[in-house]
Amino acid sequence: MPAKYSHVKKRSASGLLKKEKNSPNGHHIIKETYHPRPLNPHIDRSLNQAMSAVSQLEHAIARLFLLRYEQDIARLYSTRLYSVALVHLPTLVMRCVTLGGPGWLAFNHDSEEIKDFFRAAISMDMRQAGERVATKSVLWSYTALRHFAMSNNVSICNKLGLHSLRLLPYYPALKAHLDTLEAMGPPIFTKPPYLGSLQEGQEALEDACELKFGWMHELAPGHPEWEGDWKAKIRHGYERLSQTLWRVAREFDVRGYGLVLREKLTTKWCDCGCSTDHLGEVCERTVREDEEENGVRPGKQREWDGRGSGILGWETEEEEDIWEVDLDFGGLDPEECGGPDSEMTIGEMMEWRYLKAEREKERGNAAFRIGDYLVAIQLYESAHEIESEVPHYQLNLAAAHLKLNNWIEAEKACTKALQQHRSSKGLYRRARARKMLGRPDEAIQDLRAVLRLQPNNLEALAELASLISMADDKNLSGTTTNPSSSKSPPSMKIEPNAETLRRLGIPKPKPIKQPPFTKLRSDDRKLKIVLLSPADSSGTGRKFSGLNTSSLNEPQLPPPKASRHGKEKAGAIRTRKTKELEKMRAECTNYPSWERYVVKKD
Structure with missing residues (x-):
């Protein structure tokens, strides 16, 4: 939305004690303020009802x-x-x-x-x-x-x-x-039926x-x-x-x-x-x-049927892919914003925010590695403040809080991250925090969710087995155990097989349908996907598009058609912020993208 509609109406604070500079004795002088008389509930009932109705309508x-x-x-x-x-x-x-x-x-x-x-x-x-x-x-x-x-x-x-x-x-x-x-x-992602x-x-x-x-x-x-x-x-x-x-x-x-x-x-x-x-x-x-x-x-x-709002039509091929539109239009007007946004397009502004947040995160990681968790927390919070649409800064923040035994803060950070992406890391770290907060049932629930995502997660298996064992001992003895002072049972090797998962209360995973052909030795090769930085233009950092992968000696196929909505930027003036953006691009080690990556043998 345009920036001029992003304001918050400020309310003046009245009735505060103010110190009069010219007062001979320096005492506080209470300024005369106007306090409106409360409405008579019998006379002004209709007005109150009208205001309540308007508020309900707006909400x-x-x-x-x-x-x-x-x-x-x-x-x-x-x-x-x-x-x-x-x-x-x-x-x-x-x-x-x-x-x-x-x-x-x-x-x-x-x-x-x-x-x-x-x-x-x-x-x-x-x-x-x-x-x-x-x-x-x-x-x-x-x-x-x-x-x-x-x-x-x-x-x-x-x-x-x-x-x-x-x-x-x-x-x-x-x-x-x-x-x-x-x-x-809640809405979910599903293949549009008209495609x-x-x-x-x-x-x-x-x-x-x-x-x-x-x-x-x-x-x-x-x-x-x-x-x-x-x-x-x-x-x-x-x-x-x-x-x-x-x-x-x-x-x-x-x-x-x-x-x-x-x-x-x-x-x-x-x-x-x-x-x-x-x-x-x-x-x-x-x-x-x-x-x-x-x-x-x-x-x-x-339009008014509750399924969504697409003006271009429902269940037709006219539905546009707005992620193919280049974000090369201007950001906020210079008069309205004195920061970097006034000198950048929307696309550059978003990239600038991400790279700046990543730089703070990397500094936080360096502090975390040397055990300076308080500094790491400050840097992770700074990264999240810069780019709040990325959940992994909260996961890093939770890891630092766990090191300092800040269980409540760790749980809050994990919950915030899980509201965006239901990750195994977020669930596992929240389970650890909830265990130490004396809520083993909720911790068990999180660990079971981890194992539904990753049945082979050995850490989650061991932690879940430990919690269930503690719960069984508590039921047998009839005493309450403080999880922060109790010691976990000796670790044992737990195999993530179907029987173990069943015993721990994990639903039996659906059998994986095997391919209708024989598995070869080459099918067991280990491959890894390496992300590339925005500025990487070397032989290992080529920007790929579609099936246009000449570095692999693959045949050249026509690239996808350019979006009709895209516009080219011409004659852009190199400003201080754009120079800073270029510098951050060179420093960034990776940039997740459907195009900037290579596949290598592990």
């Missing part, structure tokens, strides 16, 4: 915008994930099978190495959700609210747009719609493998590992890798992102009593210009 509108915004993130990022599976996963498949053979991904698609890479890239995407989705979502939701008003013959100002007070007689209908949204449950299969990516991948590894003619035999029906192995690995992508994405909770808009909707707009006044002034002209240019599209007739 309902703000809540409507927030819930629809969450639905928009889930739907639009699901479109993004489909694009990733279609455009970027074939590149990952090609790099993995080049080193591991055609069947490698069929047996290793669910490895922690690959899932950690997906988590890092998705986390970087989700931190952009506020910038990419918020403005569009607010415009879409305002349009839906506007159509609701028009259907009830509510007048709308040509310049200032819809005034929220005009909707007061229709509050019951708004509240009913809000109740419907509340009952829908097709991944056949296009599969065909491009098979053609690339055919050119590099297949039998071209009698004088050019293929690689020995690629004999037989290698296409079936490639196809199977690609499909399994796509399924892993969606599973990892569902670890993220859209309700933990877009914190700027969330703060405005929950603490500022609804309390100032004029939320739609702010929105109408910004959105009304945009809506009217769009209708004059394109007419009223049929998709808008289905």
Whole structure:
């Protein structure tokens, strides 16, 4: 949202003791202040009721915008994930099978190495959700609210747009719609039904493998590992890798992102009593210009149904992938912001924030390694303050608090991180804090959640076995044990087999369906994915796009079409902040991206 609507109305503090400089004795002089007489509850009851009704209306509108915004993130990022599976996963498949053979991904698609890479890239995407989705979502939701008003013959100002007070007689209908949204449950990522299969990516991948590894003619035999029906192995690995992508994405909770808009909707707009006044002034002209240019599209007739707010239409191919739009438009106006934002585009500003936060985190890691945990805490908190949309700063903060036995602070940091991403690290560290806070049942619950994500996590297995053993001893003896003073039973080697998991209360994992072909020695090779820094342009730091991977001698395929929304920046002036950004790019060791990485043998 434009910066001029991000203000908070300041309230003057009255009735304070003030020291008069010219007072002969230097004593405090109580300034005369005006204290309004409280309203007579019998005379002004109707006024109080009206103010309460307006407050309820504003809170309902703000809540409507927030819930629809969450639905928009889930739907639009699901479109993004489909694009990733279609455009970027074939590149990952090609790099993995080049080193591991055609069947490698069929047996290793669910490895922690690959899932950690997906988590890092998705986390970087989700931190952009506020910038990419918020403005569009607010415009879409305002349009839906506007159509609701028009259907009830509510007048709308040509310049200032819809005034929220005009909707007061229709509050019951708004509240009913809000109740419907509340009952829908948290939004999740799922493949949009109107998008097709991944056949296009599969065909491009098979053609690339055919050119590099297949039998071209009698004088050019293929690689020995690629004999037989290698296409079936490639196809199977690609499909399994796509399924892993969606599973990892569902670890993220859209309700933990877009914190700027969330703060405005929950603490500022609804309390100032004029939320739609702010929105109408910004959105009304945009809506009217769009209708004059394109007419009223049929998709808008289905806006007020609670499924989301996409103006471009539901379940049609017109739904745009806003993550493909370059964030090269200007940030805040220089008059409104004296910081780095005034000299950068939105994309540069986000990169600057991330790199600056990463620099603070690395300094915190250095302090952590030498045991200076208080300094590490300060640096991790600084990193989170700079970039609050990245959960791992809170996980680092929790680790430092655990070293200092700050159990309450460690639990709070983990909970904050888990509101964005349900990670095994966050659950395990919170379990340790809860154990020491004397809440073993909650710790056991967290550890079981860890093992559902990582059945082979030996630390979580040992900790869970220890807690369950302590709980059994407590039940037998009938005495209460203080976890901070008790010693854990001697560690024993625990195998993460099905019987052990069952005994510890972990649901039996679903059997993994084995590929319909024999596992080869090459399928056991260990590969690792190395992230690259933004400034890395050496032979190992080439920026890849699509299947354009010349460093691996792969055939050149056409890169994905450029987004029609993208714009090129020309003649950018090198300012002090842009120079600082370039310096931080050179210092950054990695930058999670679907493109900036290489696959190597471990």
